[in-house]
Amino acid sequence: MVMSTAWQVVEYPDGEVLGEQFALTEMELPDVADGHVLVRNTWTSVDPGLRLRLRPSAPSGYFAAFPLRRPMDGILTVGVIEQSRAEGFPVGSCVWHSYGWRSHAVVDPGKAAMNGLASLRVLDLKRAPAQAYLGPLGGMGLTAYAGLHVIDALDGAGTLWVSAAAGAVGSLVCQIAKFSGLRVVASAGTDEKVAWLRNDIGVDAAFNWRAGPLEESLRAVAPEGLDFYFDNVGGTHLEAALEAMNNNGRVSLCGSISDYEREAVGPRNLFLATSKNLTLRGFRGSAHAPLLDIMQERLAPWLADGRLAYRESIYEGLESAPAALADMMAGRTVGKTMIRI
Ligand SMILES: NC(=O)c1ccc[n+]([C@@H]2O[C@H](COP(=O)([O-])OP(=O)(O)OC[C@H]3O[C@@H](n4cnc5c(N)ncnc54)[C@H](OP(=O)(O)O)[C@@H]3O)[C@@H](O)[C@H]2O)c1
Known part of the structure; x- marks a missing residue:
């Protein structure tokens, strides 16, 4: 049995995001079924869009609100496959998916996530380091x-x-x-x-x-x-x-x-x-997922040869996620804000 440490929303903020509106919990993951993989998350994203989902209902047409006291799904996240029963997704591959703000996730590669953008995808680490896929290449x-x-x-x-x-x-x-x-x-x-x-x-x-x-x-x-x-x-x-x-x-x-x-x-x-x-x-x-490959073709060489200036505000450990979100909303971060898990 694999356990996952996961953030849940306890109470929707009325105004600014504060740490006590979230709780860090332990959840039991399902067994890795045929066609699925187990991912150990290594980087997860902190975005202003999360704040739009910290309310009973998100703006019409947007990603769904985070339900209270449930794991926060629909956050682009990078990790490494630890168990695989899915063809094309070998153990050890670096991937992205949408089960963020948690340590581990069982992922179904056939399930479209976040309008298809965050469906399970193997990432090319020869092109850029893993966390770049939460930033310029993501x-x-x-x-x-x-x-x-x-x-x-x-x-x-x-x-x-x-x-x-x-x-x-x-x-x-x-x-x-x-x-x-x-x-x-x-x-x-x-x-x-x-x-x-x-x-x-x-x-x-x-x-x-x-x-x-x-x-x-x-x-x-x-x-x-x-x-x-x-x-x-x-x-x-x-x-x-x-x-x-x-x-x-x-x-x-x-x-x-x-x-x-x-x-x-x-x-x-x-x-x-x-x-x-x-x-x-x-x-x-x-809504423009078909532009993803074109964008990566264009930006990856600029990233590799240093023409693209790029900064990250990295927060260490899953426990820092709410503070990172609060800092980003208040303008205390520069470049891409993310969590190293
Ligand atoms: N349409 C989409 O698909 C999509 C996707 C991703 C993000 N977005 C949107 O793009 C924007 C930027 O997102 P990001 O991820 O790149 O975040 P970010 O710019 O890295 O972080 C948010 C920044 O917004 C600024 N800010 C906060 N409150 C402000 C205020 N009242 N007035 C002026 N500036 C304020 C702060 O910078 P300063 O210190 O410079 O003020 C803060 O650092 C957000 O509106 C986000 O919702 C849209």
């Missing part, structure tokens, strides 16, 4: 790539603003856009993140969104106006972008993290989308 890379793709920015010309640009998705968006020939301006919430964006990520200009009014900061870095906006934040950031957009501009609505722990504000100037002939395009990375 859902983060796919989201960055798909979000630029859906607004036709990959072959575009002009100025792009990326918000939450020092985060997992944002830092990749900045670089893919730069390599595609766009002028990139970026914002983040600390001077240290802004320096990283300027010096290592290689954006054309960057500012600290906490340091002054967004409209003024945007005018300073993009006096020519914005042709594209990659929105990770929503609320007042989206409102400022609508003001700064040029006619026929295109906005990729990736996320709205400023709303996840508090009541939504704005945008109050949505009519500008009409008056300026803007395109606002919401999207889910997982």
Whole structure:
């Protein structure tokens, strides 16, 4: 019999995520049935999207809410196969799957997970280290790539603003856009993140969104106006972008993290989308799973030869997961936030 240590949600947060809203439990796993594998998890992901599921029901169309006092399923996770009764998934292979925030899982390779993105998949460690599949070669890379793709920015010309640009998705968006020939301006919430964006990520200009009014900061870095906006934040950031957009501009609505722990504000100037002939395009990375291979082909060589700057905020041990989520939501992490189990 194999036991798994697993986090459960005890109580949904009203506002900020706190450690006491979760409990670390021991659960007995089922025997490894024919066609299934047992995975020992080594890395699991910490994403803003988890916060959207820490409530009785998640936003319509999104991944399901985490039920109380049940293991938290539907989190992209990397591990090593310890027992296998499934062809094509040998013992010792590094894989990803969706049974996260736990130490072990029995996985059915035939079961589609997270819109098919997180179905059991063998990972190529010659291409990149295992945890890169939670970052640039996984859902983060796919989201960055798909979000630029859906607004036709990959072959575009002009100025792009990326918000939450020092985060997992944002830092990749900045670089893919730069390599595609766009002028990139970026914002983040600390001077240290802004320096990283300027010096290592290689954006054309960057500012600290906490340091002054967004409209003024945007005018300073993009006096020519914005042709594209990659929105990770929503609320007042989206409102400022609508003001700064040029006619026929295109906005990729990736996320709205400023709303996840508090009541939504704005945008109050949505009519500008009409008056300026803007395109606002919401999207889910997982809805573009067919772009995964194309994205990996493009990003893996940049990662291997060091052209792609990449940072990880690694928390040690499964027990650190709630604290990692709280830190990420509060802007205390840089790059991809993850747990080494
Ligand atoms: N559409 C999709 O399929 C998809 C997939 C993955 C992620 N997302 C979305 O993409 C966004 C970024 O996700 P990520 O995984 O890359 O997270 P992340 O950027 O690594 O971490 C979140 C960052 O958001 C910023 N933030 C938090 N509260 C904020 C606020 N009130 N105003 C401005 N910035 C705030 C903080 O950075 P600062 O210190 O810089 O403020 C924080 O570090 C999120 O909105 C997420 O939901 C969407």
